[in-house]
Amino acid sequence: MRFYNTLTRRLEEFRPIAEGRVGLYTCGPTVYDFPHIGNYRSYLFEDLVKRFLAFLGLRVTHVMNITDIDDKTIRKASELQVPLAEVTRKYIDAFHADLRALNALPADHYPRATEHIAEMQALIARLLEQGFAYEKDGSVYFRIERFPEYGRLANLDKGSLKIGAAVDADEYEKEAVQDFVLWKGKKPGEPSWPAPFGEGRPGWHIECSAMSMKYLGPHFDIHMGGVDNIFPHHENEIAQSQCANGVTFVNYWLHCQHLIVDGQKMSKSLGNFYTLGDLLSKGYAPMAVRYLLISSHYRKLLNFTLEGLEMAGQALARVKNFAFSLRNVEGEGDADPELAAALDKALAAFRDQLADDFNVSGALGAMFDLIAEVNPRLSALTRADAAAALAWLERINSVLGVLEPDERTALDAEIEARIALREKARREKDYARADEIRAELRRQGIALIDTPSGVKWKRE
RNA sequence: GGCGGCGUAGCCAAGUGGUAAGGCAGCGCUCUGCAAAAGCGCUAUUCAUCGGUUCAAAUCCGGUCGCCGCCUCCA
Numbered sequence: 001m002r003f004y005n006t007l008t009r010r011l012e013e014f015r016p017i018a019e020g021r022v023g024l025y026t027c028g029p030t031v032y033d034f035p036h037i038g039n040y041r042s043y044l045f046e047d048l049v050k051r052f053l054a055f056l057g058l059r060v061t062h063v064m065n066i067t068d069i070d071d072k073t074i075r076k077a078s079e080l081q082v083p084l085a086e087v088t089r090k091y092i093d094a095f096h097a098d099l100r101a102l103n104a105l106p107a108d109h110y111p112r113a114t115e116h117i118a119e120m121q122a123l124i125a126r127l128l129e130q131g132f133a134y135e136k137d138g139s140v141y142f143r144i145e146r147f148p149e150y151g152r153l154a155n156l157d158k159g160s161l162k163i164g165a166a167v168d169a170d171e172y173e174k175e176a177v178q179d180f181v182l183w184k185g186k187k188p189g190e191p192s193w194p195a196p197f198g199e200g201r202p203g204w205h206i207e208c209s210a211m212s213m214k215y216l217g218p219h220f221d222i223h224m225g226g227v228d229n230i231f232p233h234h235e236n237e238i239a240q241s242q243c244a245n246g247v248t249f250v251n252y253w254l255h256c257q258h259l260i261v262d263g264q265k266m267s268k269s270l271g272n273f274y275t276l277g278d279l280l281s282k283g284y285a286p287m288a289v290r291y292l293l294i295s296s297h298y299r300k301l302l303n304f305t306l307e308g309l310e311m312a313g314q315a316l317a318r319v320k321n322f323a324f325s326l327r328n329v330e331g332e333g334d335a336d337p338e339l340a341a342a343l344d345k346a347l348a349a350f351r352d353q354l355a356d357d358f359n360v361s362g363a364l365g366a367m368f369d370l371i372a373e374v375n376p377r378l379s380a381l382t383r384a385d386a387a388a389a390l391a392w393l394e395r396i397n398s399v400l401g402v403l404e405p406d407e408r409t410a411l412d413a414e415i416e417a418r419i420a421l422r423e424k425a426r427r428e429k430d431y432a433r434a435d436e437i438r439a440e441l442r443r444q445g446i447a448l449i450d451t452p453s454g455v456k457w458k459r460e
Numbered sequence: 461g462g463c464g465g466c467g468u469a470g471c472c473a474a475g476u477g478g479u480a481a482g483g484c485a486g487c488g489c490u491c492u493g494c495a496a497a498a499g500c501g502c503u504a505u506u507c508a509u510c511g512g513u514u515c516a517a518a519u520c521c522g523g524u525c526g527c528c529g530c531c532u533c534c535a
Contacts, residue, residue, distance in 0.1 A: 009464095029535080030533095030534085038534095038535055039535045040535080043535075046535095071533075072533075072534095154530080154531075155463060155464080156462080156531065225535070227529080227530075229535075232532085233534095255535095256535070257465090257529085257535095258534095258535070259535090265529090292472095295472085295473080295483085296474095297473085297474085299465090300473095301465080301466075301529075303472090305471090307484095311471075311472060311483070311485080312472090312483090312484085313484095314483080314484055315472095318483075318484095321497060322498095325497075353474090359474070361473055361475095361481090361483090362473095362474055362481075362482085364473090364474090365473090365481050365482035365483085366481090368481090368483065369481080372482090375498060375499070376499055379498095426493080429493075431493055431494065434493085434494090435493095435494070438495080448495090449496055449497055450493095451497085
């Protein structure tokens with residue numbers, strides 16, 4: 001498989017450092033508020049990459065950090081007059097709940113910044129010892145002059161970095177304006193930790209260097225994040241990590257493009273700012289959100305609209321209907337080798353599309369082609385055929401993650417009873433009564449499908 | 461000022477040299493008590509635009525128009 005490496009600005013064949021294994025680090029949330037759907041575009045793309053690596057038989061170790069100490073979390077806690085941990089706990093829980101709703105597979109580790117202060121301090125101490133960092137008025141800064149490769153990831157020339165806006169109240173005494181803070185000296189009213197270089201708290205960038213190193217080692221395979229992370233965050237991570245360890249930090253950098261909403265950058269003032277909760281409360285299904293967010297190419301701007309979300313829901317319904325039809329196949333007999341061959345071919349096409357820089361649109365095309373090929377033959381399929389096709393769909397869905405298991409619950413008996421009543425009404429040609437029962441069930445999210453072999457039902 | 465991206469049917473979206481995938485929506489028909497689902501058929505001589513290279517271009521090169529991102533906290 002190959003994909004676009006931000007570092008080299010080229011499509012590259014992926015070769016893991018260790019045969020059959022992948023170390024994956026993805027920048028997680030800063031937990032000061034509910035994440036918005038733009039955040040989830042990135043997280044779901046990361047989930048797709050992870051699922052596809054697993055699909056190819058690779059064993060992935062996935063680390064996603066949680067930034068629970070920074071300017072914004074501190075500000076929020078101070079505004080609400082509650083302890084920092086209370087604020088971060090709330091949004092960490094919300095984040096995990098959203099990820100579950102969106103069917104993202106959990107990471108192996110979710111390290112929190114506040115639980116890795118010692119590791120960050122040790123890293124800063126090493127940078128100080130080697131002269132890559134310096135102390136100034138209780139804070140510690142990284143000296144970018146000491147890292148000639150600085151700017152390579154972002155394709156920026158060190159000398160041409162626009163200066164001025166970067167100077168904020170925190171960072172007044174730096175040797176060079178472009179130098180970035182590793183450790184912020186204590187300020188009144190802010191959480192702080194004692195350190196050899198003075199009491200204070202970590203800067204943002206050092207967190208990811210320290211935690212990725214701890215869980216994945218000094219050199220690992222893939223680092224992901226949103227495009228906004230390229231500069232300065234990831235650039236700074238490279239500088240810190242490579243200067244401290246003297247080895248290449250990451251082999252492949254993968255960045256997900258942002259989404260816009262109704263053609264404009266999402267912002268609260270424009271009223272086009274959505275959290276997952278906003279969409280669910282409007283009645284949209286989380287799987288439709290997932291489908292939409294993963295369905296277009298990750299390096300292209302995605303224009304999110306409610307109309308697009310509805311279309312995604314409809315497209316997904318086509319896949320669900322296919323699965324539904326397969327589950328209701330009742331033909332007896334042997335499996336058709338031609339069908340098996342078609343399934344193999346379609347799966348290979350699906351895989352090839354994803355292996356080419358994660359072309360999800362192309363992969364979906366391969367899936368729908370197969371569905372269109374099998375649908376006309378549904379009535380001629382045997383149970384063995386249907387089982388093969390369902391196994392195929394399950395394999396596809398192990399990557400896409402857009403289908404939920406067909407859940408049958410205790411309510412089933414009641415539903416079956418209602419259906420029996422409707423059947424009785426139909427036999428008596430009391431269609432008004434029959435339609436009334438169907439409409440009632442519909443309101444409960446149960447759709448009825450009359451087929452030659454009886455009534456089938458499903459949840460919508 | 462520097463770096464970079466995008467413009468394909470009503471909508472979404474693949475395709476980066478060999479003659480326009482796929483999805484949604486729409487229309488007609490089949491099936492059905494009616495629906496739903498499914499099926500069949502129809503729906504871009506054309507890829508912002510102008511010019512060039514080539515036997516061949518949506519794909520390569522150049523110009524023009526339009527839209528957007530980053531260089532600063534941000535997925």
